[in-house]
Amino acid sequence: MKKIVCKRVFHGGENRVSMRFPYDSSLIRITRSIEGARWSRSMYSRHIPGNEKIIERLAGLFDGKAILDLSAIMPVLPVESRVHEAEDIKGKDLGAEIVSDKAFPLLGDKSKADIERFRKWLEVNRYPESTVRTYTGMMSTFLKFVSPKEAEECNSEDLIRIVDEYILPNGLSYSFQNQMASAVKKFYGKIYK
Template identity: 30%
Template structure:
C-alpha cells in the first residue's frame, strides 16, 4: 500500500491529508472515517486532525510533539523574562506550559510567521476539539499575548487577540453546619487547626502553607499574610477560638521554620498532604460533595456577607484586587433570597 499523510491547513482548519495511488481498500477506510472530505482544489482526501486519525496514518500524536528548536529557545527566554519581572514560580510554570501547548501546535511554522488567524485555528483545532474549558482557553490567550510581547520580529497583533466569553460559574458554598462537620471530623489537632485556619481566615491553600509562627500576632488577634497572590501583603483577623487550638497545636508540635511542617522538621507541609487531610475529613463527616479547600474560602466570604459584613471589607480580607471579583458572592448568598415568599405559599 503506497500512501503518505501530512498535516495541512484547509479553509482555516487543521486536517490530516492522505495522499495515495488508486486503492479501493484504503479509499473505503477513509470514507468510513467521520468527517472525511474530498478537496477538489487540493485533489486530496483529508480527515479531522485527531490523535486517532494521526495514529491510523503514522503521524506523531500531539502529546508526543515538542516545540521547534526556535520555539524551545524562545520559551526559555520567556521564562527568564518572567523571572526578571518577579512573576511567581507557579505563574511562570502555568504560562510557560500554556505557551508551549500553542507552540507545539505550530512546531513547523517559524515564530515570525504566526498570525492572529493561527490563534483562531488553535482554539478551534485543539481547545474546542478536545473540549477544554473556557478558563483554560483564557489562560492560553494570556500566556500567548505575554509570550509574543517578548518577541519583537512578529506578525501577530497582540491587542487584536480576543478572549473567550467568560463562563458565569458561581462559587461553591457549604452551609455552616457542613463546615462545622468538616472542621470537627479530625481528632488530630494539626489537621483540625489547618482546616480551621483556611475557613476562619479565608486563606488560599498556598497562603496557609507559607505561614510562619512569626505571622501570628496573638496579642492583636491578627495573621499577617506576606506576598500572597499578586505579590500583596494583607492582614486578617484571627478568631479567639482558633487561637486556642492553635496554641495547643504549637505546644504539641513546636514548629521551627514553618507554622505547618511535614515529618521532617523545617520542611514545609506539602499541598498533597493538605488535600489528603480534607479528603479524610469529608469521609469522616459523611459529606459526598466534591469539596475542595477553596470551597472553605468561598464559604468564609459568603458567610461573612450573610452576617452583614460590608463587601469592601470582604474584598480586603480575601486580598482581591478588584471589587468585581468579590461581588460574585452576592449571587450565592441566600440571606435575601430566604426573605422572599413564594407565591405557591398563598395558593
C-alpha cells in the first residue's frame, strides 16, 4: 500500500492540506473527488481545503487504499493526555484522539452486554467497520464515565456532563465531541428506545 503524507500549508492565501504520494492513478482519482482539491506546481503536490473535518474525511476516503501519515495535521495534546492503551486504540478510527480513560471504573457485565448488542445492531445494519469501532469505543468511554449508573438510567444531562468534564478539559476536538454525541444518540435511539 502506498503512503500519503499530509501536511498543513498556507497556499494561495488559504489554509490547505498538502498530500504527497508516489504517482498512483486511483489515489489521484480519489483526491480529485474531494471538493476544492487542486494540484500545485510550486509545491509539487495535490492540496485540499484544511477544514476541521479533514482528518475524518481522509480516513474514510483512503481506508484500505493507502496508509495515511496524518502526524503533521493531528492536534497536539498535552503529554498527560497522550497515554495510549491497547484497548483504547483498538476501538477508535484515525479521526479520534486517544485519551486514557483508565481513571474510570471498568465496565460492568450489563454495560458490556449493551455495547455488544449495539455492535451487533450496527453490523446487521451494515455500518462500515470503522464506524462500528468508533461508535462502540465512544459508548464504552461514555458508559465508563457515567458509571456506576447503568445505560438505562442515563439522560441528556450525562452527555452534557461528559462534554464539560471529560472532552473539553482533555482538549479533545470538536470532531471527537460530534462522534461521541452521534454514538450516544444512535445507541439510545436503537438499543434503549
